[in-house]
Amino acid sequence: MKLKTGILLVNLGTPDSPSVPDVRKYLRQFLMDGRVIDINPIGRFFLVNGIIAPFRAPKSAKTYRELWTDRGSPLLFYGEELADLLQKALGEDYVVSLGMRYQNPSIASALEKLNHQAIKKIIVLPLFPQYASATTGSVHQEVMRVVSKWQLMPQLVMIDSYPAHPEMIATFAELGRKYMKEHTFDHFIFTYHGLPQRQLKKADARCLTNGCCDIYSEENRLCYRAQCVETSRQLAKALGLEEKDYSISFQSRLGSDPWIQPYTDATIERLVREGKKNILVFTPxxxxxxxxxxxxxxxxxxxxxxxxxxxxxxxxxSLNTHPRWVNTLKDIVLNA
Incomplete structure (x- = not known):
């Protein structure tokens, strides 16, 4: 019997439903991850279970209801479709399984699906182009926790990032050009999920000093902010933009500690003051x-x-199930 290669696709996760109990359950699992809220475990427990989950869940549930469709959570159904399309693209020598870092389908259940196959190797492919300890790092840690309990451990290949993969950049650019043909924009924003500055400094004390993130090299190849800058640089190049034409910013901050800057809301206010009235925004x-x-x-x-x-x-x-995005993932797998 010919052994196959398993592909574990992983995204962040989604509540099982937009109900308050399901959203509260999701928030608790997500925010209790020590790589997400990287503080003393006792403090994290009381912060999450005593403050954030009880008070934030009703508000978040209302927002999730706005997002929800007849098919459920877009993050989940796009993930399921993407796994099916990648399976077809790779062929019968591969087995593709989708897992979520938080909630369902869990990483453990996705790995169990692969464990029941004749697998020689598992390629772990997080659906995060830029590396961060709170995303890709957490996925790798959870995979190791699960697989370490198996009697027979296959070879594991961990994909850490692909911030400037040419096909991924080309896909974002193709999606953007559709709007550029319909409207004239006087500025472009590339907005990324934010992280507390302390998490970047934990990885490299030199980070966020003296423009260290503005040059992407082997030395800082896993710096989240440097990767975001590189993604933006390559996407701007693909779109034919000059440096003055676009801004890089970071969103979704939580709490009072400083997060990566500039913040997206502050960037928006600055651009309007500067007279920018027509903006095309990417979320790479x-x-x-x-x-x-x-x-x-x-x-x-x-x-x-x-x-x-x-x-x-x-x-x-977003890229969702775009054919070029499927080809991007196929290329990453074949070169892993």
Whole structure:
């Protein structure tokens, strides 16, 4: 019998439903991860279970209801479709399984599916183009926790990042050009999920000093901010933009500690003051439409932009199940 290669696709996760109990359950699992809220475990327990989950869940549930469709959570159904398409693209020598870092389908259940196959190797492919300890690092840690209990452990190949993969950049650019043909934009924003500055400094004390993130090299290849800058640089090049034409920013901050800057909301206000009235915005740290793209960028930031005097705000959708995105993942697998 010919042994196959297992492919574990992993995204962040989604509540099982937009109900308050399911959202509270999701928030608790997500925020109790020591790589997400990297503080003393006792402090994290009381913060999450005593403050964040009880008080944030009702508000988040309301937002999830806005996001939810007849097919459920976009992050989940796009993930399932993507896994099926990648399976077809790779062929019978591979077995593709989808897992979520938090909630369902869990990484453990996705790995169990592969464990029941004749697998010689598992390629772990997180659906995060840029590496961060709170995302890719957490996925790798959970995979090792699960697989370490198996009697027979296959070879594991961990993909850490692909911030400037040519096909991925080309896919984002193709999606953006569709809107550029329909409207004239006077500025472009590349907005990424934010992280507390302390998490970057834990990985490298030199980070966020003396423009260290502005040059992408082997030395800082796993620096999240440097990877975001490199993604933006390559995407701007593909779109024919000059440096003055675009801004890089970071969204979704939580709490009072400083996060990576500049913040997206502050960037929007600055651009409107400078007279930028027509903006096309990309979300290159998200490969599937989700709360942070559809609601936060597509609706909340649009409302802020218009309140401040902007005229036309257009968000470019995520890669979702675009054929070139499927080809990107296939190429990553074949070169792993």
């Amino acid at each position: 740290s998200f490969v599937a439409d989700c709360l942070e793209t559809t609601i936060e960028v597509g609706e909340e930031y649009k409302e802020l932009f218009e309140e401040k005097g902007g005229k036309h705000w257009q968000m470019v959708e």
